[in-house]
Amino acid sequence: MRTSRGAGNPPPRRLSRRRKELAWAVVFLAPAIIAILTLRIAPSVGAVISSLHRGFPGGVLEPVFSGFRNYSDLLANEAFRDTVVRTVVFNLIINPLQVAIALMVAVLVTRKIGAPGIWRTLIFIPATVPIVGSSIVWGVALRPEGPINAIIEAFGGSPQPFFTSGDQALASIMLVLSWIGIGYWMLFLISGIQAIPEEYFEAARLDRAGPIRTFFSITIPLLKRPLLFVLVADTVANFVVFVPIQMLTNGGPQNSTTMQMFNAYRTTYTYGSKNLGAAEVVILTLIMLVFVAIQFRMLREDRPTRSRR
């Protein structure tokens, strides 16, 4: 590319320095950009293209272009629509619940309690256990003849069919996910709370604000950024939840724990319908984007008003 040296252009030496900087910027950014292109963009484009084709189940026969037929088939299928509704409802419940509990716990452990480090460690430990391990442990604990039911029976209750009844399985999965998730999200919120300058709390105390008023008027507004991050990241994580479902219920009983991600996996790998599975993934991604967009709007930073003295 030749550069014209017309009026208004910077002198050559500065230009070459800027070009040098630009070249170095490209070099330093290249690994990240290549990673994003190959690991994120390309598979997404591949999934969209794949979802517009139909083929015989299995991985070695050439699929043919079919436009939106996979999508129309899916949307016409009651079981798939149920799965979408189930996934959305699941997320409407579990995300606010997890974030609210994580926030409460974060507030508690940042107050003046004895040995805060020990409490934090205890709450965070579940997040450090691999999710496969947690699933196995909970699977054993919540078995029909497992220890949890033994405790319930010791207190005179009747044993519960945690993972074996369509009414309780999803709630039990939520329990496992929250046990893993709450400690993890709590960490982000703790650092957010500690970043709030102490003067605000002091001022609130001078104004005789109680702990609840302080929480809603000081803590929450000044926590918006970390809260938004936690809410979005938690939402994404719960939309693509897979391991506990595969290990604990395999989508059952009666498909009560079949979420979209698990369903897409089953379609793609168990039944070998890769194109249909790709369409399911695209639909899941679109729903996730809608959710995240709404959350961004909800927690948008207020426009900075002119400061009054």
Add this chain to the structure above:
Amino acid sequence: MRRTTRAAGTVGVIALLLTAACSSESDGGGDGGDGSWSLPAEDPTATIQVLGHQDAEDMQPVLDAFAEAHPTITVEYEAVPFDQLNSILDARIGNQDGNPDVFWADQPRIPALASRGYTEDLSEQFADDLDAFDPAPVESSSFDGSLWALPIANSTQLLYYNKTLLDAAGAEYPSAAVEDRMTWEEVTERAQAAVDAGAQNGLLFGQVNRYYQLQPLPMSLGGSAGGTGDGNLTPDLTTDPWVEAMTWYGSIFADGLSPQGVTPEQSDAEFLTGNTAYMVQGPWLLPQLSDATFEWGVAAHPAFADGEAVTPTGSWSLAMSPFSDDKDAAGIFMRWMSVEDGGGYALNYASPELPATPEGKTAYFERDVFDSDSGQDAVAIIDYESSNTAVPRLQTVGYVEFEEILGRAFSDVANGTDPQTALESATGELETAWAQYQ
């Protein structure tokens, strides 16, 4: 500076190439399955990858024996859990890189595997070996007039019982004669008596919630194998025999005769601990019973009082990937495993399924476990069932979906779901899954 720009440009081009590689669809059938190979007279020097569901440690004696017979061919065996074999095969063979060269193929899945282009046509290379097999396993390894896999095993089912627990319940031992086979109604009653007398499990299905072992229940009552119509691609699960059979199946869990949560992988060990009165299981339990600390016996597989005697059959075959780059070596391994001297797998595996060749069966029945009276009873039952009461599993290209969806319905029934509801919901799921084959 120029160099850095060029470097950046190169990096960009590589990125583009990678992107293109990632997003390009798999390009069709590849060069697999052109049949231009033959079993060589001389062993080639090669390494083949084999994928199966049998534990690697248990397979070691078999692989050692093969290494001795064919020292120039190295076998890299990889074990995956039975439940994941399908998904893993799908992904691996879809990669088209020739790993695995040989894989364990469940006989009822062979039509599906062949239609998907996952298996090499073996008709030509093994035409002379077919006479060495029993006809049934060869038939179930064939589809559409071609042979797609070599059987290494066949199977049937027996009713095992724990004499100690029967004595405790004051029950007499069931007869081993096939003409005196018990009814399921009787077995239920006896299992209840055993539980009342202190047995932890009254009746255990060794392959709980799996179609293989449960198919005889509805078929004994006159039901179909689960599908009808063109290519057996119309679900047939909501008929009276199916609902009735599943109602009985659900009841054995509800009444506490069968335990919840003992997986097929754990069931043999469960029986060997001595806490189970009756268990339905294949002949592969027999060699393990040499270690049993209690007296055991066998009886014929039960049938419903108003029904026919029906038993499961079929087992595993070895299939070759069309993308294998060592087909001649893979062929030698498959031939050694399945037919040579009655089949290297059957001869060297510690607790094999029933061999698929008469020669292998002869050697199999000479194992120590068959020396006892109960062992002799087992031989007679196995011989009779595999040629008289055996019914093959549903023959359809949609078997993969069928087995998965039905397995979930069985599991729901065992967990207390109403059988009619479970079977209707399975029917709906199957119709959706099978639509692509219509």
